[in-house]
Every structure is written in C-alpha cells, then in structure tokens.
Amino acid sequence: MPAAVVAAVVGVLYFLGYRYYSRYLADRVYGLDPAFVTPAHRFRDGIDFVPTNKHVVFGHHFTSVAGAAPIVGPAIAVFWGWGPALAWIVLGTIFAAGVHDFGSMVVSVRHNAKNIGTIASEVISKRARTLFLLIIFFLLTLVNAVFAVVIGNLFMANPGAVIPIFVEIPLAIAIGQYIYRTRSPALVPSLVGVLLLYLLIPVGQAFPLDITPLAEGLGFDQPRNLWVIIMFAYAFIASRLPVWLLLQPRDYINSHQLFIALGVIALGLLVGWNTIVAPMVNDVPAGSPSIFPFLFITIACGAISGFHSLVSSGTTAKQIDKETDTRHVGYLGAVGEGSLATGAVLATTAGVVATQADWEALYPDFSTASGGAVGNFVNGVAAFANNFGVPVDLAVIFAAVVVISFAATTMDTGVRLQRYVVQEISELVGWRAGARNLTLAGAIAVIIPLVMALLPGGGDAGYTFGVLWQLFGTTNQLTAGLALTVVAVWVFKRGRNPLAVAVPLVFLLAMTSWALIVNLRNFVAEGQWVLAPLDAVIFVLAMWLIVEAALALKGLSGRGADGTRGPGQDAPGTTTEAGEDVVTRRE
Template sequence: MTTLAIALGAMVFYLVAYHTYGRWLGHKIFRLSTSAEVPSVAMEDGKDYVPTSKGVVFGHHFTSIAGTGPIVGPALAVMWGWLPALLWVLFGSVFIGAVHDLGALVVSMRNRGHTVGDIAGRVISPRVRVLFLLILFLALTIVLAIFGLVIASVFETYPQSIAPCLLQIPLAVAIGLLIHRKGGNIMWASLLALALMYLSVVYGNVGWLGEMNTWLKAQGVMWWVSVLLVYSYVASVLPVWVLLQPRDYINALQLLATLALVVMGLVVAGVFGGAVVDGIRPELKMVAPAVESSLELKQVPAIFPFLFITIACGAISGFHCLVSSGTSSKQLRCETDARFVGYGSMLTEGFLAVLVILACVAGLGLGISGAGGETLLGTEAWDARYQGWGSMNLAAKVGAFVDGSANFLKALGLSAEFSTALMGVFVASFAATTLDTACRLQRYVVQELATCLMPADGVRRPGVGFRRPLSCLANKHGATIFAIAVAWWMASLPGAPGKPAGTGGLILWPLFGATNQLLGGLAFLVILFWMKRQRMPLWFLIVPAFLMLVLPAWAMAHQIFVQAVGGTESWIGQQRWLLVGIGLLSLVLELWMILEAVWAWKKLKAGGLDESQERAE
C-alpha cells in the first residue's frame, strides 16, 4: 500500500499547494488582475499574439514544458533511491519550479509578451540581453539536437507508436482550421480527435499500417532526425492556431487521459495486485531501496549536485521560462489565467514525475521479460533493469517507465500490446510537442540576437557589408532555417567511434540537465531584478535562485574537467570537444552575466535607476 499512499498523498499535496502557496503568489505577490491589459489583446496579430482560453493555453504549455524530461530524469534518478528523488520532485516543483514558471510568465505578460532574454536587457543591462540570448541559443540547440534522437529512439523501440503520432498532425491542422474559420467548439472537436487517436493505438500496427511502421523504423536515426527537424520548421513558421495550439491541446487531452488511466491502474494494482502472472496477481510494492547504499558498486555519481540536475523537468526546468515568455504569454487572454497555466502546469508535471518514479520502482516489479524469455517479478525485475549507472542509456530509461506504467494499465485488464503502445505514444507525443515549441522559441532567440548585433540601419540597407546575413536571420524563415541547420549538424555527428550518424545528440546529453537548470537560475535573476524595480517582495526567491545558479555550474564543471577532459576515455576521439566547448562557453557566459548582475544590483540599491531600462517597451 506504500505505492498507492505515495501517489494519493502527492496528488493531495499538489492540490493544497496550488490553492495555498500558488494562490498567495498570484494574489498577494504578483497581484494578478482580470482588468489588466494582456499582450494577446493589445498586440493581436493572428499569428503569435492570439487571445486564447486558458484551457487551450494550458494544453500547449503543459505538453511543451513536459517533454521527456520528467520521464528520463526520474527514471535514472531512482538509482540514488526513490526517497531522495521523490522529495526533490515534491518540494522542488512547489517551491522552486512552479514559482519560476509563474514568475517568467507574469514578467513576460507585463512586458508586452517579450522573452526573458529581451527583458534581461532592460532590467539588468543591455549586455546581459546578448549574454542571456546566447545562453538561450546554446540551451535550445541542445534540445533540438537531442529530442529528435529521443523520438527516433522511441519509434525504434516501439514502432507501433509511429502511426498514432503521425495521425496527430493532420488531425490538429483540421481542428485548427475548423475552429479558426468556422468558430466551432474546440472541446468537442478535440474529444473526437482523441477518440480517433485511441483507435489508432488499437489498430495502428495492423495490416498496411504495421508494414508502414516497420518500413519507417528501418529508415535509421538520421532520417528521422531530418524529417522531424523539417516538421519543426513548418510548425515554427505557421500561425500558432494552425498547428501548435490544436496539436498541443489534443496531446494534453490524450496525455491527461493516459495519466488518469495510469492512476486508476495503480489504484487497482495497489488493492488487488497486478495483471495475472502464472496464475497469481503480483503484489504492488516498492522493489527498489528507499536510499541506495551501494552507489559506488553501481558507479552512481555523488548525490550532490547530480540528483538536482538529473531530475530537471519535474522539479525545476529553465526551458520552461522560454515557453512561458516565448509563446504562452502571447496567448493568455486574461492575466489571472497565469496561475492556472504557469503554476498549475508545473505541478501537473511534478505529479507526472511522481508517477514515473512509482512506475520504475514499483510498476517494474509487477513483471518484465528476462533475458531468457522468463517473467521476472519483484526485486529480480528491478535488478535486471537497474544493473548500474552505465547501463542506463536513453532507451533503458524510457523503457523502464514504459514497461512499469504499462503494468499499471494491464492491471485494469488492458492488453499488453495496447498498454505498451499507448505508453510509447505518450512518450513520443511529449517529445514531439517539446521539439516543435523549442524550434519556434529558437526562432525568436535567433531573431532577437540578429536584431541586437545588427547595426541600427541593418534592415534598411541589407546589401552593405556584413549586414545582409544578419538581416536574413531577423526574418522568421531565415532564423528557423539557421536554427534547424545548426541542430542538424550537431545531431549528424557520430556519438562515438563506430556509432551511426544521428547519434551526435548523445554527446550533449550530459549537459542537458545542467544547462537546463542553469537557465532556470539565470531566469530567476531576471525575475529578481524586475521585481526589485517594481518594489515587490523578494525573500521567497533568494534560495531558489542561489541553488539554481550554484548546483548546475558545479555539475557542469565536473562533467567538463573530470569526466570529459580528465576521464580515461578519449574525449577527442568521441567528439567530446563539442561537449567541452559548449560547456565551457556556457560557464563563461553565466559568470559574465552574474558579474553584470552584481554590478547592476549595486547601482540599483544605490538608487541609480535608468528610466529607459525601468519602463517596458
């Protein structure tokens, strides 16, 4: 019953946090108002600034921030023990992650929907804007280079998920056109789309669809990475109502419905046991240690700082500030909706991370296939899947969650094939929504960088000297093509000698968590400066900001100087120069930005406010 108690306790904890701490932040700190003018109304253009109901924006926001981060991070972090991972997810999401997301969303809405990077230039210093945008560019490049590989890996492992994921695209476009042109009800249209998607999971691997899945699986990683980046380009340049909003809304319904099924399965397994194996229903229990005592034997790194960057999404993620300020702030039609979208989405993601932990440390114990084809139960199943830190590659981390959560679904009486396919679609859908949102955000970043670095008359005189390429990058098509070209080049590198092209994203995987958390710390800096200028209380932000600046830098320095350069393997031969180069550049940019912030803070305390920086453009 421990597993069931943790799941229900986490749900209650998050509901209480939303209606207490979240309400306090919204009403007392940020003073959200229904009468405040919002960017989506003031700057409506039918493309990026589109007034939208909070339910639809929640769908976009939640599916964009979640991705596979709250799946692969917790699935690996349980190697320190399920208790440390669970505590970090619960308290990190409520007091750090959700505060970060809501703060970034509110700050952006109060600054005409501008991104956090752009706002940094006004509230701290113009140089910080460029520094922050460069850090954003590096972070989003890592996301684009990795997430195409993540989706390709899911499709390779679970080919039955390919057809349902592909079906989402024409369904989303049809719903977007219907709602925008005919003014139909998006709820009913999306429920119909959801029903069709579940049918596609049932029949998506039958007949010619099964043959198509097999053929697509055989095309290789680089083929999939290329196709997915081309798709991201199209999704990035289209108006948000055509594909981004309806696709994310459909995905949100599908993902929330799947989460509900997982919870129902967990309850049934907790009360009656799992699906029948050899005539018995296995007992649902925690088969992993609460705190791992054999870290050295399993080659698990030190819990400080690595637990706190391994679980990024699910506790706190800097990528979320880009979604909050890059897309969501341009779509909310009422300022008070920010708490539901910003704070509520993060708590929902935290609950997903809790379910991932339970699926890996309890769900796996309900039965997995062993190397010899036999069914392993309990601690044998755990030991077979979690042999050591080095054995937990990307496919193993995703597989631990898929197999464990599928066991919860099988406890409801669903077939093993349907349960596995549904969870495969679940993971791939999350990753895909993150990929296309990240591409749109990277387009904004590239455009802002081009504007920052271009001479004042660069747009008017694009044919003079070096101004032409910069003016091309200020265009949405040029910026998006540049973004996916850089990501494609990084992904096209072989991950290691003998590895195929397309696995290069794995080179950057060790930096993903650290860069993500570092971005969160820098976003906290921007939020702090903006709130200081507005003379708002800051005490609740000091500790989160400090932790998210120190822990990621500590982890990144260890990955660069100890693991990559000082390791026994040839980091040059494995293209680790890419990891070292991006890691060092990120650290230098962080240090520079912090020094700029310290200098600006002293001026701010001395009363040296610059009026041109204090007002929103």
Template sequence: MNGLTLVIVVIVLFLVAYTTYGSWLAKKFGVDPSRKTPAHTMNDGVDYVPAKAPVLLGHHFSSIAGAGPIVGPIGAAIFGWIPVFLWIIIGSIFFGGVHDMGSMFASVRHKGQSIGEVIGTTMGKKGRQLFSIFAWLTLILVIAAFANIVANTFVSVPEAASSSMLFILLAIFFGYAVYRKGVNLALGTVIGVALLIGAIFLGTNFPLSLSKNTWMVILLGYIFVASVTPVWILLQPRDYLNSFLLYAMLIGGVVGIVIMRPTLQLSGVTAFNVNGTYLFPMLFVTVACGAISGFHSLVGSGTTSKQLDNEKDIKVIGYGSMLIEGVLATLAIITAAYVTGGKLTELLGNGGPVNVFSDGLGSFMTSFGLSFTIGKSFTALAISAFAMTTLDTATRLARFIFQEMFTKENQTKETVFTNRYGATAITVIIAGSLSFYGWGTVWPLFGSANQLLAALSLLALAVWLKKNNKTNKFVVLPMIFMFSVTLVALVILIMQSLSQPILLIFSVILFVLAIILILEASKALKVDKIADVKKE
C-alpha cells in the same frame, strides 16, 4: 512501500500548495485581471494570438512536459526513490512553480518578449545578449536530446510512430476548423478527441517501422515546418489535443496504481556515490523537468505569454502546470521502482527511460481490464506526442531568440539571421548535428545547461522584482541553490568531456556565460543600492 501512498501524498500536497502558495505568489507578483495582455494589444495572427485558458494550458503543459519529467526521475533512480520523490515535491512547489509563474508574468509585462529581453531592461544590453546566447545554446541541446528520445521511442514502439503522424494531420484539420471556419471549441474538441482515438486505433494496427536515423531526419524536417507556420494551424491545436492524451494517461496511471497498489522494489536510498556519480549535484541536474526546468521559462516567456488571454490565467497555467508535471514525475519514479532488476536494464537498453515508463504504466493499466499492448502503446504515443511538442516549441523559441540577437533597433530590412526561415534553418542544422551523439551523451549536458538556465531566469526575476520595488526573497533562495548545484555539475562535466571536443566546448561556454551574467546582475543590483542611498 506502496506506490499508491506516493500518489496520494503528492496530489494532496500539490492541491494545498496551489490553493495557498500559488495564490500568495499571484499577490506578490501583482497579477491584474483587468489589465490587457500582449495577446490582445499586439495580436498579429501568427505569434500573438489570444487563447482560452484550457487551450493555452494544453499548449503550455504539453510544451514543458515532453519526456523530461519521465527521463529525469528514472535516470536519477540510481540514488533510490526517496531522494527523487522528495526533490520532486520540494522542487515543484518552491522552485519550479515560482520560476515558471514568475518568468511568464515578467514576460507578459514586457510585451510578451523573452526572458532575455526582460534582462535587457534590468541588466542592460550586454546582459541581454549573453543570456540570449546561453538560452539559444540550451535550446540546441533540448532539440538534440528530445529528437533522440522521440526517435528511440518510435523505433521501440512503432505503433506510436504511425499514430503520431496521423495526429499531426488531425491537429491541422482541428486548427483550420476552429480558427478559420468558426467551429465551436466544445464541438471541435469532441470530434477531435474521437478522431484522436481513431488515430490510436489505426496506429496500433498499422505500425510504422523505420530506422532511428530515418526518424531523426523526418523529425528535423518536421520541426523546421512547425517553427515557421502560424501557431493556430499546428502548435495550438496539436498541444490542446495533446493535453487530453496526457490527462488520459495520468488518470489511467493513477487509477491503475489505486487498483493494483504496486509495491516499490527499488531501495529507498542506495548510496551517495553510485559508480562515481554523486547525489549532489547530479540528482538535481538529472531530475531536471520533474522539479524545475529553465526550458519552462523560455516557453512561458516565448510562446505562452504571447497567447495569454487574461493575467488571472497565469496561476493555473504557470504554477498549476508545474504541479501537474510533478505528478507525472511521481508516476515515472514509481514505474522505475516497480520495474527493477534485469528487466529494467533490458528496457533501458531498448528504448530508454520512456520504454521503462510505458512498460510500467502498461502493466498498471491491466488492473482495470486494458490489455498490456494497448496500454503500453498508448503511453508511448502520449509521451512521444509531448516530446514532439517540446521539439517544435523549442525550435520556435530558438528561432525567436536567434532573431532577437541579430535584430537591431529601427531595422526595417530582414537578413538571413533575422528571417524566420533562415533563423530556423541554422538552429535545426546545428541541433541536428549534435543529436547524432545520442541522448545518453547529450542528456547530462542538457540537464546541467537546463538547470543553470533556470538559475539565470530566477536571477533575472530577482533583479526585475527588486527594480520594481517588490520583495524577491522567495526567488533569491531557490536561485542560490540552483547556482550551487549547476555550476558544480558543469565543472564535473567539463572534466568528463575532455575527450569529446564538442561537448567540452559547450560546457565551457555555458559555464563562462553563467559567471559573467552573475557578475552583470551584481553590478545592476549594486547600482540600485547606490541610487537608493543617494535618494535617502
């Protein structure tokens, strides 16, 4: 099979899905362009700040993409490229896209509050508290997993490390110029992208080589600062500029594949059972962000909904971003299928899946004259930049949720738990402690928790739609499938974690919380049915 065929198929299908199914979803949800969003009605200059669609698309996509759609598909390649490719297509269109768009829309209609607060209005205080605990624990795993991925990338490709550090300074400069000095966005973008290219050039010539543990400490310090600063000074500008990195990487990868037309060496289908790992449920858990991700609901209802300028932007930012991520996941499975055998094992052992992806795309880019070293370094920089975006966004979201959990009604005085500095510190310390287990240990648990969070977000959306007298079948079917996948996966992980107390405790807590939330949702729906009968 030729890699070009996969790229053409996925792009055509996604364009059709965006035009048809995406528009249908907008009508079913009730998107209203004339309605003011929380970014305008609650503008506070810190978290609630209106952002133009291109800027917010950059933030949202950079935040949800990270290294997930790369690490997941490459990890799932043990089952062959066909199952992974099919799940990327089906999942992105009918699962992930619905999940992302719906959670963002529900949040916008609830003053930009998290999906946990939406649950509070539909399932009560208990449901909200349980979901918030679940979401916070999942974000802890997100931070632990992605801190490892970024640190590993910086060690294996030190050029990306130095470029990334320069990129942070550039983002602060860009944010200050555009949001405080009134520099035109178009002009600022041209200058910002030019300086970004300069940062890549300097990074390539002055690599920064540090140990993994040193990078872990630096990254944990960075995400603390990023979590407590206003979004306009770092989060928005860095994510916006990040998007150009990703678009360039995607275009470069696609053009390289068009010219090179790499032949897939990996078998289409290997086996249902690969060394004790079963395709069901582990394929759907491992691919994670490449098809559907619960983390996306936290981003959409955490930072993105607070910056949405107009409801009409929900389709392109919510549904569109998931489809673009599906394209990225397709490129990832092509690189894994192209780089096989002993070299694949070597690359995985020295830098993990991101190294495999960087090596593959670097090879593809040589087809149009770019040197392999520059192509690989650029790809590694782009992915590490997105992974860092996921890190700082996840930390900010965890801070939001932690503060919400401990904030009482009519509370006027802050505590260490409701203060943004205290909430961030607690989150970073716990996640940092878990991160030293290594990404290989944390990722399976993250994948299960993340996909279970997606199922719970779909559950919350289904109940919310029902209570607002809207059809919810297009949400219920994906929800049922995701619950069946993730609960089975968690049981397997519980059995495998008996010798690792911390991971075992995490697995058991997540499983129990999910079951209780399902029961709470059933009660809420049952009450609605009884009320409907009485009305009749």
C-alpha cells in the same frame, strides 16, 4: 510502499505548498495588489491583451508548459533512487518552480507584459538581452537534439508505434482543414482524431516498421540515427507550415492525450495498487555521476524549468485580469508540471517491473538508465493500463504513441522557435541573409542539433543521450537562473525580502556550475571534442549570468532599497524604483 500512498502524500504536500507558501509569496514577497491595473486592461486589444478569467488562462498556461520533458528527466533520475528524485521534484516544485513561474509572471505583469529577456535588459543590464538569446539558442539546440534521440529510441524499441505516429501527421492536417473549412466545433474532430490514432495501434502492432536493416544497409552504426535524421527532416518541413495547419490540431490531439495519460496513471495506481520496487536510495556503481549536482540538472522540467518563464512572461502575462490571479495560474501551473513528473517517477519505479532485482536490471548503470529511461516510462504506463484490462502489447504502443506525439510536437515548435532565434541573433550581428532567409535560418536551426544528436558518444548511445540531457537540463536551469535573478532584483528594489527567490537562485547556479565543471573535466579526459567546447561555452554563459546577477544585486545594495514603500504607494503614471513602466490604479 504502495505507489498510490506516495502519490497521495505528494498531492497533500502540493496542496499545502499552494495553500500556504504561495500565499506567503503573494502577500509578503511579491506584494500582489488586487487593485493594480494589469497590462491586459491597459493595452486591451482583444487580440493579445485580453483580461481573462483565471481558469481560462490556467488552461492555456498548463497545456503550454506540460509535455514530454517532465517525463524524461525523472525517468532517468530514479537511477539515484526514487527518494531523492521525488524529494527534488516535490521540494523543487514548491520552493523553486512555484517561485519562479509565479514570480516571472508577476514581474512581467508589472512591466507591461514584456518578456523576461527584455525585462532582464532593463532590470539587470543591456548585456542581459544578449545573454538571454545565447542561452535560449543553446537550450533550443539541446531540446531538439534530445527529443530527436527520444523519438529514435522509442521507434527502435517500439516499431509498432511508427504507423500511428506517421499517420497522425496527415490525420492532424485533415482535422485542422476540416475544422477550418466546415466551421465545425473543434472538439468532435479532435476526439475522432484521438480515436483513429488509437485504432491504428493494432495496425502498427500487426505491421511494425523496424528500420534496422535499412539503416545498416545505409551504413549507420546506430540504426536509431536514421530515425533522428528523418525526424529532423520532418521538423524542418513542419516548421515552415502555418501553425494552424499542423501544429495546432496535433497539439489539440496531444492535450486530450495528456489528460488520458494522467487518467491512466491515476486509475492504474488505484486499481493495481502497485508497490514501489525500486530502492529509495540506490547504491549506484562506482564511476556513476553523483547525486550532487547531477540529480538537480537531470530533473529540470518537473522541479524547475526556465522555459516556464518564457510562457509566463509571454502570452500568459498579457491575459492576466487581476494581479492576484498570477498565484493561481503561475503557481498551480508549476504544481501541474510537478504532478506529471511524480507520475513519471511512479511509472518507472512501481509500474515497470515487479521486483527490485528486475528494476536493478533496468538501471544497472547511468548509461543504460539514460538510454532506457523513456522506454521504462512507456512500459510503466502500459503496466498501469494493464491493471484495468488493456492488453500489455497494445498498452505499450499506446504509451509510446503518447510520448512520441509530445516529443514530435516539441521538436516542431522547437525548430520553429530556433529559426526565430537565429533570425534575431543574425539581426543583432547585422547578418542580413540569416535574418531574412527563412530557409537558411531553418537549416541552421536543424543542422546544429542534428550534429549533436548524431554524436557517437564514446560508442554508447545511452551515454550520449544522458550527457545531452544533462546539458539540456543545465541550460534550462540557466534560463531559470536568469529569470530568478530578474525576480530577485525586482523584489529587492521594492524593499521586500528576496530570500524566497534568492535561495533557489543560488542553489540552481551552484548546482549548474558544479555540474558543468565536472562534465568539462570528464569530456576533456575522454577526448569528447564536440561536447567539451559546448560545455565550456555554457559554463561561460553561467559565469556571465552569475556576474550579471552579482553586479545587479551589488548596485542595489549600494543604493539601498526603499523598505518603506508598499506596492500601492507608487505615484501613478511614473516609472518606479522597481523599474515598472506604468503604474495606474483601479478605482
């Protein structure tokens, strides 16, 4: 089937989802009130709280959530066939991610734009804040570990990408300094940065840096691991720099690259009219992870991602002008992420090779599929670029540079955030050194994921990566589960039907728990004594979340929801049954 046709069908489904389902959510489930005075108006300070045009907020929100994660998961998950992977992406985006991103934004707007962790402690229980921090700790640990491995794999497969990526660091700093010192418009220097980055691609091709001899000389069993260590050393240093010095200019360059990559995929599909050569449902070899539940944790970002609830309830909620704008910003943000994931599926099933036999050689088993997934995406995008004349060799490095840039930025941000989490947990448990010493907190933030990333994993690097990715997906889905629980409780308290929220919540918790149990059994059987306890801890967190959700819903059903009160009928200036802090009406 032509990939462009599939993309068009998916586009129509997303349009219908936005047009009708998000309207249903807005009117019947969340009961949006256009007259509600949002926190952006009530606490307006021109710094954090700013009532902002929905198109401006969408630009901020989408670039905050889009990146490498919705590429990696789908690129692995096509192992089960493009049909199930795409079905989960489309259905997940419309019925889970849209509900989750949109809902967590609405709840935050109704709670003074507080973040989802704080709201959880108010709406569910005080313990939920601790649960939230622990889940985020594991989530960031796994994010940093898997992206270090992604970068290591891509550098090993594409040594021509090394020079452009490492020159990008001083280039971004120089651009940031130039914009800051000269007060130049930001667009031109950043576009020049993108251009210079791409001009370095032929240089990288001419001088590929393969570190295999050095790694072997240093005694590394897996040469990739030397890259992993280098990337963590980089992330540790980068996370200590001011955000505006390196992270912001590089992220700005990345935002251009995101649109360039999406444009290359779309144009390549149309010009080349590539056909999907992968099977719709793959007959996977015996012993492979089964579709249920593993597909649903392999694709997290792109179908539903708990990280989005953090962005939705963070800076985005503080900028919402009208409550009804949350539909545009939150639901469409999820659709944008789903579109990127769809592009990843098409690149790895239609772009990467020309025949089904060639495709099956790339995806013979789960281990190989996991280890090579991102490389397959890179080669797929390169093939699309080749459709309109870009030489394949250069196009491969271009695509690798795009993905590595995203992944390195995520690592930089992730290590920085993990340091904050370490500080906050240290504060909670009264460990002063961990709370105050940035170097110590930063070292903890780096060492734990570094150990994860260096795990030998049964002697097979692809296996380790596949397992780490699944654990990342699991914790990401747990974060989403926590946010959906908060949203469900809030919807129920308002006397509205929470089924649209409860169904994805139950589905996610079921898939997550199921996957954790299966993985735990496998890890114990294989003697994986690092992964098994990690899996067990995450399983305990999942059970904790299920108990908290059940207790919260049980408490509600005991009191009974007020089914008669609409959103416009709460008394001004009071705390409502739904736990909203302040309700003041416009006009």
